[in-house]
Amino acid sequence: MVRKTLSKDGTPIAYDTVGSGPAVILVGGALSYRKFPGFVKLAGLLSKDFTVVNYDRRGRGDSGDTDFYAVAREVEDLHAVIEAVGGSANVWGMSSGAALALEAAASGVPMKKLALYEPPYMIGDGAPRPPSDHEAKLREFIAAGRRDDAVKYFLRMMGAPGFAVSIMRIMPFWARMRAVANSLPYDAAVMSDYSLPTERIAAVQVPTLVIGGGKSGVALRNAVKHVADHLPKGELLMLEGQNHNVSMNVLAPVLRNHFSESAH
DSSP states (O other): OOEEEEOTTSOEEEEEEEESSSEEEEEOOTTOOTTOHHHHHHHHHHTTTSEEEEEOOTTSTTOOOOSSOOHHHHHHHHHHHHHHTTSOEEEEEETHHHHHHHHHHHTTOOEEEEEEEOOOOOOSTTSOOOOTTHHHHHHHHHHTTOHHHHHHHHHHHTTOOHHHHHHHTTSTHHHHHHHTGGGHHHHHHHHTTOOOOHHHHHTOOSOEEEEEETTSOHHHHHHHHHHHHHOTTEEEEEETTOOSSOOHHHHHHHHHHHHSTTOO
16 A cells, blocks of 8 residues: 655655665656656565665655645655655665755755766766756646657657657557656756756765766766766766666666665
């Protein structure tokens, strides 16, 4: 049965737990939610050693939402989940969820350790920057009930070729992405202009493992290196043969090692 906790503004946040041991909270990126197959698999792989907490970010799945969105509210949501499972936890964030986890850590949300997979900051002249009005454009699509167009716009903005998006639209997972398309403006707000928030990153005092895929694009590989460099307690790990769609079988032992009580 789904569990729920109330965020500071009264919004209910839904979460599942599996396993036993120290808490590890999974923070999803754009177009994901707690029942996303990859996250369910990762939770299962880690459940022998940890109590794995998979939650729906606001506006997704069984969590509530409000008319007004602010990144600070999502930080409070994560804090509420941590409080619900004991007051402190290890946290793993994926993509824009990694950027949200970083902001939460910089804001003082209590964490034991943090792990990040490819926060998608765009660094350097060669890195593609989304249009300055991308958040407003996503909001327009959602307000008009054009969820498919919002997903398509986001994927193209992130560099997916048009033919690949066309193929995705006939795949079963498209329906899952469409179901949470209303939250795409929230991820846009988390990422802002996709520049590296160096001051916020430097404020994070939690031991943090920054993970990237060796087959990911140059922009993502640059991002993980820069994030690790700016973290006071940061460590970089590149996974050879992996890209942004990381294998949970490869990722799980890395997280298990980082979050273990004996690791320093």
